[in-house]
Structures are given as C-alpha cells and as structure tokens.
Amino acid sequence: MAQAKADARKRGTLPGQGKKKARVPAVGRMPGRGGDPRRFGVAIRDLLADRGWEQRAAVGGVFGNWPGIVGPVLAEHTRPERFEDGELVIAADSPTWATQVRSLAAQLVRRLNQELGQGTVKRVKVVGPATGPRRTGGWRVR
Structure with missing residues (x-):
C-alpha cells in the first residue's frame, strides 16, 4: 500500500483518483x-x-423618483413628461412655475446627469399648462 501511494505521488495523483479528465462544457449552458x-x-x-436597456431603466428610475431628485416643492408643481434624444421634457402646472423651472434648467441637467451618467441629459425643455386657442373677436387688440 505504501508503495502504491509513493507511485501515485510520483505521477502527481492521489491514490484512488487516477487521471483527471478534461471537463467538457455541457451544450446549451451559458x-x-x-x-x-x-x-x-x-x-x-x-x-x-x-439588451441595451440600461439608459431606459435609469430614465424610468428618474421618472419614478422625481420628488427625490428635484425636491418635494418642485415635484409638487412639475412632472417629467418624456425623454428623447437627450432632451427631457418637463411639464409645469402654471406659467409661473414653468418660468421658474426654465431658470433652473442648467442645474437640473447637472443633477440628472449625476443620477444617470454624464452626457445622458443634454437639454431640459419646460412646457407650461396647455391652454386652448385664443378667441378672436372685437375686443382683441391688434
């Protein structure tokens, strides 16, 4: 028995193991x-x-966490509408808030790029509330 162990050590194997076979990966496994x-x-x-969905998922996270990114006061009066080609469209609930958010656009771009990665958001477009078409008539100033 001692002789068999000594011979196995010379070959580089332990007793009972024999030669190791090369492992062949199973078909279909990643x-x-x-x-x-x-x-x-x-x-x-x-x-x-x-799938290339990393940016979409990150932008979806911004839409879902809007108050956490811009703060509760601003989030109460604004909401993200859509994101296309580096432009985030934000809807404000009044013309006053739309003007305020436009003045904060550069800061918003910086903050959003911190969240999403540099260069993701290139521009912020702010839209106010939709109003109907203006009525024409005799009382309108020309």
Missing part, C-alpha cells in the same frame, strides 16, 4: 456560468446590459 444560480440583481443588470 459560458462562465457553470450552471449555478445567480443573484437576482446581477441577472437583471446583465439582462439590461445585453
């Missing part, structure tokens, strides 16, 4: 996964990255 389950957060981040 490379590097090894079949083990992954944490949910990691799986979601990988899915977003694979």
Whole structure:
C-alpha cells in the first residue's frame, strides 16, 4: 500500500483518483456560468446590459423618483413628461412655475446627469399648462 501511494505521488495523483479528465462544457449552458444560480440583481443588470436597456431603466428610475431628485416643492408643481434624444421634457402646472423651472434648467441637467451618467441629459425643455386657442373677436387688440 505504501508503495502504491509513493507511485501515485510520483505521477502527481492521489491514490484512488487516477487521471483527471478534461471537463467538457455541457451544450446549451451559458459560458462562465457553470450552471449555478445567480443573484437576482446581477441577472437583471446583465439582462439590461445585453439588451441595451440600461439608459431606459435609469430614465424610468428618474421618472419614478422625481420628488427625490428635484425636491418635494418642485415635484409638487412639475412632472417629467418624456425623454428623447437627450432632451427631457418637463411639464409645469402654471406659467409661473414653468418660468421658474426654465431658470433652473442648467442645474437640473447637472443633477440628472449625476443620477444617470454624464452626457445622458443634454437639454431640459419646460412646457407650461396647455391652454386652448385664443378667441378672436372685437375686443382683441391688434
């Protein structure tokens, strides 16, 4: 028995192990996964990255956390409408608030880029409340 152990050590194996076979990955498995389950957060981040949805998800987070980003007072009078091609459109509930938010546009761009990553938001467009068409008539100044 001692002789067998000594011979096995010479070959670089332990008794009872024999030669190690090269492991062949199973067909259909994702490379590097090894079949083990992954944490949910990691799986979601990988899915977003694979599909190119990272920016959309971040912008959706801004829409969902608007009061946390701009503060409760500003959030009470404004809401994000849409985000396209680096432009965030914000709707204000009155012309006064629209003017106030326009004066804060540069600060909002900085704050949003801190949240989303530099260069994501290039411009903030502020719209006031929608009013109907103006009536024409004799009392209108020309």
